[in-house]
């Protein structure tokens with residue numbers, strides 16, 4: 007007994023994590039299909055660690071009729087073509103691209119933060135997954151917002167290359183190797199050398215000088231958590247393979263001590279507080295890989311404003327930032343709306 011589930015983009019970084027997480031969390035599945043582009047048609051991929059192999063199907067020829075849920079991680083362009091086709095066939099699309107996130111008829115969901123918003127999904131039969139940097143930030147901030155009403159957020163991100171897909175990971179690997187052996191480190195996917203460097207530029211530039219990645223953090227946080235919150239972001243690519251980090255400074259309406267914030271975060275869903283004020287008493291990206299948690303460390307009071315806190319937040323961008331959140335949405339959809347086959 008279970009659902010008929012499609013993973014679209016199953017050969018990619020996010021798709022492979024989706025398959026792994028569906029298996030790890032024993033999502034109720036009666037049948038699973040792995041689809042991707044024509045390039046991968048016929049390839050065999052693992053269904054997580056179940057030992058089961060899945061033959062990749064070409065999305066162009068895949069008929070979604072009779073399938074219950076499709077987890078999409080194929081980018082905005084391909085989603086524009088196939089998302090509405092799957093949704094119209096009755097297969098609910100949970101989409102990782104940015105295409106539908108700000109569509110008023112599409113719920114944008116982080117299950118720990120705004121689960122009730124999923125109830126509007128029937129308008130388009132599509133549910134959006136937020137940007138990876140937004141997802142982990144709202145998980146960390148929601149419990150603090152509930153306690154003291156956050157009014158302003160200043161965030162700087164340190165985003166791993168896996169956020170730019172398989173090609174981003176390959177580029178960091180190749181450039182690092184080339185530099186060690188004295189070969190040129192040519193940028194391809196990124197705008198400048200990423201190995202042994204940082205790049206203050208993710209996604210395209212907008213007219214006001216911010217990047218689209220920074221804009222997404224602003225508008226998505228408002229849609230998921232509270233339209234009144236002011237957010238300003240600086241998004242930076244760093245030479246880390248997996249795991250996004252964020253330095254977050256917040257201002258609140260009411261006073262909340264660092265000790266009280268730590269107490270709240272210790273109990274918060276999806277959050278793992280690791281905050282010892284000693285060497286190594288905090289989490290770094292390499293330590294979060296493969297985990298479900300959003301880690302919070304280094305919670306402290308900001309002495310420069312009346313009610314302010316500063317914290318450090320780390321999470322596996324391919325999991326909470328994409329695949330895990332999508333599977334959690336599927337679980338939520340099952341609990342609130344679907345009947346098991």
Ligand SMILES: NC(=O)C1=CN([C@@H]2O[C@H](COP(=O)(O)OP(=O)(O)OC[C@H]3O[C@@H](n4cnc5c(N)ncnc54)[C@H](OP(=O)(O)O)[C@@H]3O)[C@@H](O)[C@H]2O)C=CC1
Nearest residue numbers: 015017018019020042043046080081084103137138171172
């Ligand atoms: N929520 C978030 O913050 C995140 C969202 N994403 C989203 O997920 C998407 C995939 O990311 P990621 O896995 O890292 O990228 P990868 O580059 O690792 O994988 C891309 C996947 O998309 C498939 N694909 C590409 N073009 C098409 C097409 N025209 N039709 C069908 N399938 C296609 C690829 O198939 P093939 O192997 O056959 O080429 C592959 O499976 C991103 O583009 C983004 O939209 C990603 C990371 C985080």
Ligand SMILES: N[C@@H](CC(=O)OP(=O)(O)O)C(=O)O
Nearest residue numbers: 102103104137138165169170
């Ligand atoms: N832009 C993110 C990953 C991503 O795909 O985001 P989005 O789905 O918002 O385009 C990163 O590079 O880390």
